[in-house]
Amino acid sequence: MPITIGITECAEWANYEQWIKSASNDITVVLLKPGEGEESFVSHCDGIIISGGEDVNPALYGKPQYIEEYKLSGFNAERDAFELSVIKEAEEYKTPLLGICRGSQIGNVYFKGTLVPDLPSKGKTSHSGGVGKYSTHGGILTKNSRLHHIIGVEKGEVNSQHHQATDMPGKGLIVTAVSDDGVVEGLEKAKKHDEEFFLLVQWHPERMDASNPFSGKLRDAFIKACEEYNKYTDLTLSISVTP
Numbered sequence: 001m002p003i004t005i006g007i008t009e010c011a012e013w014a015n016y017e018q019w020i021k022s023a024s025n026d027i028t029v030v031l032l033k034p035g036e037g038e039e040s041f042v043s044h045c046d047g048i049i050i051s052g053g054e055d056v057n058p059a060l061y062g063k064p065q066y067i068e069e070y071k072l073s074g075f076n077a078e079r080d081a082f083e084l085s086v087i088k089e090a091e092e093y094k095t096p097l098l099g100i101c102r103g104s105q106i107g108n109v110y111f112k113g114t115l116v117p118d119l120p121s122k123g124k125t126s127h128s129g130g131v132g133k134y135s136t137h138g139g140i141l142t143k144n145s146r147l148h149h150i151i152g153v154e155k156g157e158v159n160s161q162h163h164q165a166t167d168m169p170g171k172g173l174i175v176t177a178v179s180d181d182g183v184v185e186g187l188e189k190a191k192k193h194d195e196e197f198f199l200l201v202q203w204h205p206e207r208m209d210a211s212n213p214f215s216g217k218l219r220d221a222f223i224k225a226c227e228e229y230n231k232y233t234d235l236t237l238s239i240s241v242t243p
Contacts, residue, residue, distance in 0.1 A: 002026045003226045006045040008083055009033035010053040019206035023223055034082035042089040047096040047226035050083055050103030052204060055164055058117060061109045066117040084110055096197035096225040101162055104200035108187060111170025119163050124183055127160045134159045138180035145176035147186050147199060150221040151213045158203035158214050165202055197225035
């Protein structure tokens with residue numbers, strides 16, 4: 001069954017599009033970006049990916065002092081506001097949502113969580129290979145979490161290109177993956193809803209080989225959730241219009 005997946009705009013948007021489309025010919029991918037009211041398109045999507053990119057402004061999680069303290073810059077206020085609105089609407093429609101890297105961070109901030117402003121300053125130096133370069137490290141999943149159930153292993157290798165990460169999880173979220181040096185790599189909702197897909201991951205599955213379960217199995221589970229959402233919304237619509 002054809003499905004539509006919306007992906008928020010970023011500099012490497014094409015990688016996300018290719019990653020998703022490589023799984024099926026029945027997927028339409030649409031660009032969601034600020035400035036043109038595209039958050040309203042969430043209601044027409046069967047799934048949402050919040051992509052990677054710039055740092056989230058620490059003022060949004062109550063730490064404006066981090067800007068000067070850690071010499072942070074390059075924020076995109078328009079994107080921050082837009083993606084928060086996309087998450088809000090996805091929550092209202094119960095649309096399957098996958099946050100990746102920055103997407104994980106803004107997702108945590110939406111639920112009133114906080115971020116580590118600069119990992120190297122905290123002694124965590126293995127999460128970036130430099131500007132435009134990816135490093136790799138181990139990932140450990142919480143046994144019996146949804147993420148563990150999807151990926152099917154407790155440990156594995158993931159890529160990494162970030163200097164910020166989740167600090168305190170947002171309200172209702174739990175940590176279900178960490179790097180081998182203790183940085184948060186995955187979040188999901190503490191209260192399980194079998195029909196709801198909501199996962200936030202710090203690594204970049206769209207830049208990994210699909211044979212790695214941290215990429216391929218995650219993608220396939222997200223698409224399956226989108227397909228189920230599509231069936232459910234179609235059924236609900238047909239019932240609502242039946243005389």
